[in-house]
Amino acid sequence: ETGVTQTPRHLVMGMTNKKSLKCEQHLGHNAMYWYKQSAKKPLELMFVYNFKEQTENNSVPSRFSPECPNSSHLFLHLHTLQPEDSALYLCASSQGGSSGANVLTFGAGSRLTVL
């Protein structure tokens, strides 16, 4: 495995379900990120983890709960989502820091549909 791997690639869930998105990076990077990409909107930064410590929570609703057990793995736990949460969720990693954060390696994304 190389790069940044995200699973599942596609997920359909009801509003009462609980599911998790997983991200794994094999690049030896120190920082990991969750972005949300909706149609006709810019990529929205959700969470930032540096050395597995959360350094950014961009006013994300509590129905999204991140977890970073180590520098290589990042999860996004989902519960009681709304249809407007349907989007492509992208995980990324970088060397971290102020300059390293400019060069992100993205995973292929998890396409989430909330019914």
Added chain:
Amino acid sequence: GQSLEQPSEVTAVEGAIVQINCTYQTSGFYGLSWYQQHDGGAPTFLSYNALDGLEETGRFSSFLSRSDSYGYLLLQELQMKDSASYFCAVGVTDKLIFGTGTRLQVFP
């Protein structure tokens, strides 16, 4: 807060040169980056300008003017495979904030 502006769409023909502009308003600026995203794909890194001036990587060049809060991506010798969305992004402390993206369509 931060804001970045790009044209929503640009069209060009194969072999041509196209320039995609990006203006930004931000505090704590650490550099301007460019990413390419094909339909259904993930964004991929193209270039990064930490200092004013031109950075060249093959057919792609990127320019930054900090005093004007402005940058651009220049794509030369356009190919059909360059049809994609292009995003500028500003580095702010330890994170990257993206613009709305420019959809480039290359015609034969």
